[in-house]
Amino acid sequence: VQLVESGGSMVQIGGSLRLSCAASGFTFSSVDMSWVRQAPGQGPEWVSGINTRGNSAFYADSVKGRFTISRDNAKNQLYLQMNSLKPEDTGLYYCARNALPVDFCSVTKCYEDQWGQGTQVTVSS
Secondary structure, three states, X not given: OEEEEEOOOEXXXXXXXXXXXXXXXXXXXXXXXXXXXXXOOOOEEEEEEEOOOOOOEEEOOOOOOOEEEEEEOOOOEEEEEEOOOOHHHOXXXXXXXXXXXXXXXXXXXXXXXXXXXXXXXXXXX
């Protein structure tokens, strides 16, 4: 299993970024996927998850209405479009395979602990 995140950068408050995750080593189209972030000195926070077909997505309350998750199963790619970025969105962003269906993500830990190297998002004024 290999997950390679990219697209992070430093942006101003209110800016936008699109993160990508290239997946390999497993049947991507058969696995629900999530984005997880970790701010400095804090534990991981589930951000968003998407089902295998890409037609059902869930979001943490902190990003709902601002972030959009999507996937391209033909390219083995997972995406996270982030708009209206806030300083509290700063952190390392990881993509992760789900250990549970994405429907469970809002109530329990749903993702595996095997991540890529992450991509840094820094939101500043």
